[in-house]
Amino acid sequence: MDTLATRWSRLEPHVTIVGPDDDRPRPAVLLFHGCGGLRGHLPRYAAAAKARGWRAVIVDSYAPRGWSRQFAMATVCTGLLLRGWERAGDILATIHGVSARPEVDASTLVLAGWSHGGWGIMEAMSADRERAGALGLVDAGAVSLEAVKATYLAYPYVGVAALNRMRPWRHCPKTLAVVAAKDHLTTVRNAERVHAMVRNCGAEVETWIADGTHSFDExxxxxxxxxxxxxxxxxxRRFAALLEDTAVAPPV
Structure with missing residues (x-):
């Protein structure tokens, strides 16, 4: 079982940071891919963040594990490996590691996740991190979530395998939840029920029902x-607006 530091040491070589070419501390958005791995849409979101003075941190959860896209499609996308609560360990470790970087304003972070990545974020927000071994980490409770000011959940996985989808969040930041009207992994009704639960914990939750399929932006x-x-x-556009509503970044 990893500590936050050892998990970050495995992830860090496979992290890409996009942002203005300076060393000023800037707010950062952490991007977590879906079960298909890194795809061409995440750099577009990162570029939008950069244009608004933010740093974007794209995290590859598969390369540190030695997994190819084909392997992940056959195992993670089918639910055999790396359930959402395990992926949440990567999210906490990234918060831990990125917060120590001088070019990041560690007081202002946004978490963004697509499908499986969104599932991981929801697990990180709802877990009892003080429990021994929580989220596959020895010291999950050692990282604070207070700096997480918002989350962007793009068609997060909230299907039958997401056993904790109705577990109340313990940290409740502002959230933009994207629901795909033609998602084959969940109904709109189920997704809205989950997001209503998040709203009930005190979070400001906006839902956008996009008239597309799962992964419509990939x-x-x-x-x-x-x-x-x-x-x-x-x-x-909505992702960028969430960043601007969350914090004003230093001018580029």
């Missing part, structure tokens, strides 16, 4: 999933 078509360029542009 530049590929793998039925029943289909890319939609207009919806992707709107998703990036």
């Amino acid at each position: 530049p590929m078509t793998a039925p029943p999933m289909r890319y939609d360029d207009a919806l992707c542009a709107e998703a990036i």
Whole structure:
């Protein structure tokens, strides 16, 4: 079982930080991919963050584990490996590691997750981190979530395998939840029920029902999933607006 430091030491070589070319402490948004791994849409979100004076931290959860996209598709996407609570350990370790970097304003972080990444964020927000071995870490409670001011959840996985989807959050930041109207992994009704639970914990939760499929912003078509360029542009616009509503970054 990892400590926060050892998990971060494994993740850090496979992290990409995008942002203005300076060393000023800036707010940061941490980006966590879906079960298909790093894809071409995350750099577009990172570029939107950079344009607004933020740093974007793209985290690859598969390379440190030696997993290919094909392996992940056959195991993570089918629920055999790396359930959401395990992925949450990567999220906490990234908060721990990134907060120590001088070019990051450690008081202002946003977590953004797509599908499986969103599942991991929800587990991190709701878990009892003081419990021994919580989220696969020895010291999960040693990292504070107070700096997490908002979350961006893009069609997060809230299906039957997400056993804790209705567990109240213990940390309740402002949240923008993107619901795909044609998501084959959940109904709109189920997704809205989960997000209403989050809202009830005291969080400001905005939901956007996008008229697309799961992964509509990912530049590929793998039925029943289909890319939609207009919806992707709107998703990036809303993501950027969430950052601007959360904190004013130093001018670029």
